[in-house]
Amino acid sequence: xxxxxxxxxxxxxxxxxxxxxxxxxxxTLGLLLSSFRPEKEVKTTGWWTVFGTPHLTLDNYREVLxxxxxxxxxxxxHFVNSVVITVPSVLFPLVLGFLAAYALAWIDFRGRDALVxxxxxxxxxxxxxxxxxxxxxFSEGWLFLPAWDLTGPAxxxxxxxxHTAFALPFAVFLLHNFLAALPRELIEAARVDxxxxxxxxxxIVLPTARPALVGFAVIQFVWVWNDLLVALxxxxxxxxxxxxxxxxxxxxxxxxxxxxxxxxxAFVAxxxxxxVFLSLGRHxxxxxxxxxVKG
Numbered sequence: 698x699x700x701x702x703x704x705x706x707x708x709x710x711x712x713x714x715x716x717x718x719x720x721x722x723x724x725t726l727g728l729l730l731s732s733f734r735p736e737k738e739v740k741t742t743g744w745w746t747v748f749g750t751p752h753l754t755l756d757n758y759r760e761v762l763x764x765x766x767x768x769x770x771x772x773x774x775h776f777v778n779s780v781v782i783t784v785p786s787v788l789f790p791l792v793l794g795f796l797a798a799y800a801l802a803w804i805d806f807r808g809r810d811a812l813v814x815x816x817x818x819x820x821x822x823x824x825x826x827x828x829x830x831x832x833x834x835f836s837e838g839w840l841f842l843p844a845w846d847l848t849g850p851a852x853x854x855x856x857x858x859x860h861t862a863f864a865l866p867f868a869v870f871l872l873h874n875f876l877a878a879l880p881r882e883l884i885e886a887a888r889v890d891x892x893x894x895x896x897x898x899x900x901i902v903l904p905t906a907r908p909a910l911v912g913f914a915v916i917q918f919v920w921v922w923n924d925l926l927v928a929l930x931x932x933x934x935x936x937x938x939x940x941x942x943x944x945x946x947x948x949x950x951x952x953x954x955x956x957x958x959x960x961x962x963a964f965v966a967x968x969x970x971x972x973v974f975l976s977l978g979r980h981x982x983x984x985x986x987x988x989x990v991k992g
Contacts, residue, residue: 732757732960739957757961761948772944772965779922779940779969781853782932786860786921787914793861794868795910799898801869802876803884813873819866828930831859835931852938855931860924864917875909876902915977919970941966 727744733753734744747753762773800806801813835855838844847854879902887897903910925942932938945966948958 728960729964731957732964734957736957739960757958758965761958761962761965772941772962774936775939775941775944776965778932778938779942779966782856782860782928782940783918783921785853785857786864787917789857789861790864790868790917791910791914794865794872794913795903795906796898797865797869798872798876799894799902801873802879803897804894816866816869820870822866824863824926827859827863828926831855831862832930850937852932856928859927859931860917860921863927864920868913868917871913872906872909875906879905911977915974918973922966922970 730747731739731744733755734747735752735754735756738746738752761771763771797816801809801816833839834842835845835847845855883901884897887901892901922940923942924940925946928940929943929946932940932943941962945959945962948956948962
């Protein structure tokens, strides 16, 4: 293991990693600089010219946030919609997946192994294949389930349901791997002391599984925040329910002539997931390794 680390830390590999990092971040740097440049310069010169003639302005951000100028933008109105969609879409699968993962890992019941295989197999179902059945369920109902027939802000419920259903298989998979790797002696000792499943969950398993929970929460948050397909299909795409991604798709204008607004809009939309990732990055890295080793 130490030999592998030494080879990865060698000067040639370090140089290659630095070059790749610079090449990877250069377009992002150009996008950031373009977001502060006047519209005329964005459309006529390259972003690198800012180093020679630095003309910077906040007009692009002012326009996309408040709709100043030509009345378009107003991302601030859609920011709340993104928060309303994302937070429950993270909490629902997180809680349900944690409870299901604990049951599959530490509760013996008939058909448990078959259920584990079935849940894990659901990860291969493409999201796009489920959208049409979901739309039919919401509009017409299915078997004994009535049609939802939701309008206005109530359509958030459809988006929450869809994101929860799509995220549950991965949540159960990730958390089950972590919980199943917990020392059996720890669980058995608590049971001998008379601990119930509720006590095990809240006092032993939950604190121990924090890295896995945070890891899944970060992945799900970024996925839902950046989602366009589900939000556009199930929320209706109206101003009262559409998230940031739906509004960003129309920022360039009908003929794509106002694409300079996308530079500012992209960073406004990316700010929240970036802050979430930076603040929880340590736990996220540990969560990615959940269940990969024991002890």
